[in-house]
Amino acid sequence: MAELIFMAGLxxxxxxxxxxFMLDQLTRVSQLSTSWMVVIINLLAAFGMGYLSGLSLVLPWHTMVTTGIMGGFSTFSTPINELAQVLGNDDQSKRKLVLLKTGIMFTIGMPILILxxxxxLN
Known part of the structure; x- marks a missing residue:
């Protein structure tokens, strides 16, 4: 168990x-806001998680790359935090934008994970 915890943490x-690094580099070459970049990163993480889960990795390495690397790379806490903030906000346009980004991540993320x-697997 200690080995799995170490691998996940690493x-x-x-x-x-x-x-x-990716957010830093995207900021330099893109006009997208950081919150849209987070959407892109989370969709990449969904693909990566799907891909890695299809590989036959032994347990410590599987834990390191899926729970560890992909968990650290993705940041679903950021959009959930944004969502929690705008639900109590009267700014309808901001609320719609956050709902759109959150919806994109969760509705497009699943097919990307499956892909x-x-x-x-192949």
């Missing part, structure tokens, strides 16, 4: 660094 650190798994 992977989470790697995933967080990858997310930070990634298909590639991982």
């Amino acid at each position: 992977g989470a650190g790697v995933g967080s660094i990858l997310r930070f 990634g798994r298909h590639f991982g």
Whole structure:
């Protein structure tokens, strides 16, 4: 059990660094807001999670790359936090935008995860 916890923690650190690097690089080349970049990163993470779950990795490595790296790379807490903030807000346009981004992540994320798994299995 200690080995799995270590592998997950190590992977989470790697995933967080990858997310930070990717956000930094996207900011330099894109006009997208950070919150839209988070949507893109989470969709990439969904594909990656699907792909990796389709591979036949042994348990410690599976834990490191799925729970660890992909968990650290994705950041579903950011859109959920945005959603919680706008639900009590009177700004309808901001609320609609946050609902749109959250909807995109969860409705498009699932087919992307399934597509990634298909590639991982084949």
